[in-house]
Amino acid sequence: MKHATFAALAAIMIGGAASAETLKMATIEPSLGPAIVMSTFANIVNDALDSTDIEVAGGGAATLHAVEAGRGNIDMFMASPSVHPLMLAGKAMYSNEPEAPELAKNLALIMWFPYGQYHYTVRADSGIETLDDIEGTTVFLGPAGGGAFATARDWIEATTGLVAGTDYEAITANWATGFQAFQDGKIDVYVNGCLDPCQQFLQITETEEIRFVGPQDWSGEAVTKFLGKFRNLAQVPAGGYNGQVNEAAVMSHDTNVGIGVRADLDEETVYQITKAFWDNIDKVTSDAPWAQAITIENAVQDLGMPLHPGALRYYKEVGAL
Numbered sequence: 001m002k003h004a005t006f007a008a009l010a011a012i013m014i015g016g017a018a019s020a021e022t023l024k025m026a027t028i029e030p031s032l033g034p035a036i037v038m039s040t041f042a043n044i045v046n047d048a049l050d051s052t053d054i055e056v057a058g059g060g061a062a063t064l065h066a067v068e069a070g071r072g073n074i075d076m077f078m079a080s081p082s083v084h085p086l087m088l089a090g091k092a093m094y095s096n097e098p099e100a101p102e103l104a105k106n107l108a109l110i111m112w113f114p115y116g117q118y119h120y121t122v123r124a125d126s127g128i129e130t131l132d133d134i135e136g137t138t139v140f141l142g143p144a145g146g147g148a149f150a151t152a153r154d155w156i157e158a159t160t161g162l163v164a165g166t167d168y169e170a171i172t173a174n175w176a177t178g179f180q181a182f183q184d185g186k187i188d189v190y191v192n193g194c195l196d197p198c199q200q201f202l203q204i205t206e207t208e209e210i211r212f213v214g215p216q217d218w219s220g221e222a223v224t225k226f227l228g229k230f231r232n233l234a235q236v237p238a239g240g241y242n243g244q245v246n247e248a249a250v251m252s253h254d255t256n257v258g259i260g261v262r263a264d265l266d267e268e269t270v271y272q273i274t275k276a277f278w279d280n281i282d283k284v285t286s287d288a289p290w291a292q293a294i295t296i297e298n299a300v301q302d303l304g305m306p307l308h309p310g311a312l313r314y315y316k317e318v319g320a321l
Contacts (some may be wrong), residue, residue: 033194070103079260204244270310
């Protein structure tokens, strides 16, 4: 797929106006927090620039979107600091994708942002008080084969010793189906990482009470290994939702995800969209509390994925690097 450069676009006149370059952004289920952040990014850029139009398509796995971006079939995707090394090495979910290491070289970063605390959710009357109590239950961890599934599975095992498929059933479903299954009472535990307030929990607590659960103990070598370089402990606070029965915060974990881009996308284009976002981020912070967690300091962390030259130029220009 070929795209005109920013300079070339400026020279193409239709009815006296420049033709906008269309960029394709793929993200996960549209109702999820990271997808909302990415869609907001696109909306801000589209409002600010006449030269660029970002089209957002929601749904599917971010791990597959990275492959499509590497191939040049899409332009932007949700990046992960823990998944990118696996793609470079052709391991885990990329073990059956021989092109993955080479495709990963055509991926770069615009910015990181917090994924949000993982919320391990049960009904208030379930009798489940901690993660250690989920033995024998049915759990939605996230779509099988995705990064969220692996992360939630590994946190449970690291903190409780419970193994998916042996000590509890991890259902196979996409994000929408997993959420609906919890709403319908077909599963016991629903896991979703997001920046509060999350749409899913606002919706659930309109009709019933829920409890967020954490492990009894989150110390030890297994937890340290789980956290590694890219994850951190993070609490889910009490009182975040009207139907939340927690009387105290529960321990969970968080990570960063990012807005990734084809490394071969025009430098000036990426510079302009990066600048347009940060120049206008204050327009959404008052209406979207989650946006307060997005900072330029967090965006430029060195988490192992290179910044696109266009984004790098902007961050150096404003003194963030």
